[in-house]
Amino acid sequence: MSTRNPLKDQIAIAGIGSTGFSRSSDVSGLELLVRASVEAIRDAGLTAADIDGVVVPGEPGGVNPGVLATALGLPRVTHFARPVPVAMFSMLDAVHAVHSGACDAALVAFPYLRLPWNSRSAANDPFRRHLAHGVQAVPESIAMAPAYAAWASRYLAEYGVDRDGFGLVAVNMRSNAARNPLAAITTPLTLDDYYAARMIREPLGMLDMDLPVDGADAFVVTRAVDAPDVGRPQVVVHAITTGLVTPNDEDQVPCLDRHSQHIVLDTLRAKSDFWIDDADVVCLYDGFTVITAGWIENLGWAPPGGTADFLREHWVAAEDRVLVGGRVQINPHGGSLSEGATRGSGHVREAVVQLRGEAEGRQTPDARTALVCTGGFFFNSQGLTLRRA
Amino acid sequence: MSTPTLTDADLVERYAPLTVDKDTADFYRGWAERELRIRHCTECGHTWLPFRPICPRCWSFAVDHVVVQGDGTVHLMMLLHQGPPAPGVDYTTGPYPVATVEFADHPGVRLTATIVDARPEDLVVGRAVSLTWFERNGMPHPAFRPTEVTR
Numbered sequence: 001m002s003t004r005n006p007l008k009d010q011i012a013i014a015g016i017g018s019t020g021f022s023r024s025s026d027v028s029g030l031e032l033l034v035r036a037s038v039e040a041i042r043d044a045g046l047t048a049a050d051i052d053g054v055v056v057p058g059e060p061g062g063v064n065p066g067v068l069a070t071a072l073g074l075p076r077v078t079h080f081a082r083p084v085p086v087a088m089f090s091m092l093d094a095v096h097a098v099h100s101g102a103c104d105a106a107l108v109a110f111p112y113l114r115l116p117w118n119s120r121s122a123a124n125d126p127f128r129r130h131l132a133h134g135v136q137a138v139p140e141s142i143a144m145a146p147a148y149a150a151w152a153s154r155y156l157a158e159y160g161v162d163r164d165g166f167g168l169v170a171v172n173m174r175s176n177a178a179r180n181p182l183a184a185i186t187t188p189l190t191l192d193d194y195y196a197a198r199m200i201r202e203p204l205g206m207l208d209m210d211l212p213v214d215g216a217d218a219f220v221v222t223r224a225v226d227a228p229d230v231g232r233p234q235v236v237v238h239a240i241t242t243g244l245v246t247p248n249d250e251d252q253v254p255c256l257d258r259h260s261q262h263i264v265l266d267t268l269r270a271k272s273d274f275w276i277d278d279a280d281v282v283c284l285y286d287g288f289t290v291i292t293a294g295w296i297e298n299l300g301w302a303p304p305g306g307t308a309d310f311l312r313e314h315w316v317a318a319e320d321r322v323l324v325g326g327r328v329q330i331n332p333h334g335g336s337l338s339e340g341a342t343r344g345s346g347h348v349r350e351a352v353v354q355l356r357g358e359a360e361g362r363q364t365p366d367a368r369t370a371l372v373c374t375g376g377f378f379f380n381s382q383g384l385t386l387r388r389a
Numbered sequence: 390m391s392t393p394t395l396t397d398a399d400l401v402e403r404y405a406p407l408t409v410d411k412d413t414a415d416f417y418r419g420w421a422e423r424e425l426r427i428r429h430c431t432e433c434g435h436t437w438l439p440f441r442p443i444c445p446r447c448w449s450f451a452v453d454h455v456v457v458q459g460d461g462t463v464h465l466m467m468l469l470h471q472g473p474p475a476p477g478v479d480y481t482t483g484p485y486p487v488a489t490v491e492f493a494d495h496p497g498v499r500l501t502a503t504i505v506d507a508r509p510e511d512l513v514v515g516r517a518v519s520l521t522w523f524e525r526n527g528m529p530h531p532a533f534r535p536t537e538v539t540r
Contacts, residue, residue: 137406137472137473138406138407138473138475139469139472139473139475139478139485139487139503140487140501140502140503140530141473141501142465142487142489142501146467146469146472146487149467150465150466150467150487150489150501151465153465153466153467153514154464154465154514156514157466157513157514157515158514198470199468199470199484200470200471201467201468201469201470201471201472202467202468202469202470202484203467203468246445247437247445249438249439251464251465251489251499251500251501252437252438252439252497252498252499254497
């Protein structure tokens with residue numbers, strides 16, 4: 001296992017931009033992308049001529065980096081890439097590209113579009129129809145989303161617990177989203193609401209699943225020494241990694257105690273000078289509630305199966321959400337469950353906003369360190385630690 | 390039931406939309422003959438799913454298949470209240486059960502398939518099940534049914 005980390009604290013997330021998220025956008029994916037991108041570049045104090053790296057994940061409905069570069073009129077790009085979806089593949093690519101010298105300032109832009117099968121309105125939009133052609137699933141396929149329902153069944157059976165832990169994760173995210181103006185859904189949620197929600201793939205229901213949205217996030221990555229001084233604290237990448245267990249086919253993964261989250265956490269911890277007990281901001285992926293339970297337990301916050309007890313112990317009834325140790329929020333922005341399904345870019349953005357001290361209404365006082373864990377159990381687990389410089 | 394006349398093109402067409410390719414053809418040919426095959430390394434004896442051309446343990450390319458007897462235990466269990474369309478699958482009449490079963494004779498090797506002939510109390514992690522077959526689009530597909538419990 002490589003514990004080397006020569007880029008520690010060298011690379012800055014110098015700019016951020018976001019369109020915010022909704023279930024009713026009527027502009028194109030490209031327009032969402034360029035709006036977030038322009039905001040991020042301006043936020044970094046840079047111009048089109050400064051951006052020589054473009055990274056856009058291969059999200060359904062997304063565009064190639066070349067299209068984004070042309071749309072923005074970037075005159076000279078020396079690094080571009082289209083990593084697979086989920087935030088950290090693209091962040092890692094940009095961070096490595098800047099650190100290696102492949103480019104000086106990388107734009108990382110994440111497009112999100114509701115797909116035709118995500119909702120009736122999306123299905124009825126003829127301009128989304130071309131997105132419908134992909135691998136055709138069969139009922140007996142566990143690949144991708146169904147895998148989390150399947151492993152949730154294992155979680156409930158193996159640990160002999162009910163769905164309270166998953167439900168409290170969902171309630172926490174909704175309560176947090178109410179403090180985030182970018183969030184797509186902010187109506188209050190109770191544990192009763194959670195249990196009353198329609199089952200989709202039992203044992204998981206509607207409120208265990210992230211919320212498909214339209215929107216975009218963008219980031220500008222530079223060397224810390226190159227980032228313009230725009231009069232606010234700088235946020236630097238402390239450590240970043242992905243992780244892959246083998247086998248990682250959804251139905252062959254060894255067990256709940258040995259999957260890709262464990263690889264990520266071993267590695268990230270070895271590369272970082274601080275860990276969970278010293279993290280002021282914690283963002284844990286919640287594409288499905290069971291994924292968040294996995295991160296909570298694998299980080300050592302709770303024993304296996306202990307997410308419900310842990311959340312109850314740190315629950316603040318008056319705010320209907322968790323504050324670990326009375327202070328640390330989990331996904332202050334509301335996560336993928338309530339801000340919107342950003343495949344983790346929202347989690348990275350929120351960590352940056354908190355470390356800058358710009359999270360009005362949900363700011364953790366004096367936030368200096370952040371831990372961000374994105375992705376699930378199989379082939380997209382990822383981790384990031386950030387510091388306020 | 391043997392189907393010796395099944396060409397590669399037939400196999401691909403009749404098992405669509407499943408991904409039948411060079412790596413998985415032997416797996417689905419087994420289905421056509423109601424035989425559940427798993428990959429086997431002739432050098433080190435390792436067995437695994439899904440079908441891939443190299444032994445992940447010793448890197449031998451000398452791989453063939455063994456036929457599993459088919460008894461196993463439900464490792465993962467989901468009830469699909471909605472899901473992909475398929476002939477004979479009607480989500481409106483009740484959730485459709487899909488389980489990942491770990492084979493008793495090959496620990497750690499699992500197959501995801503539907504469960505048939507089950508009462509609600511059978512649809513749980515840990516239930517003993519046995520291999521059976523059903524037809525979809527005229528082609529055999531593996532399924533599991535609860536193993537009779539000796540009383």
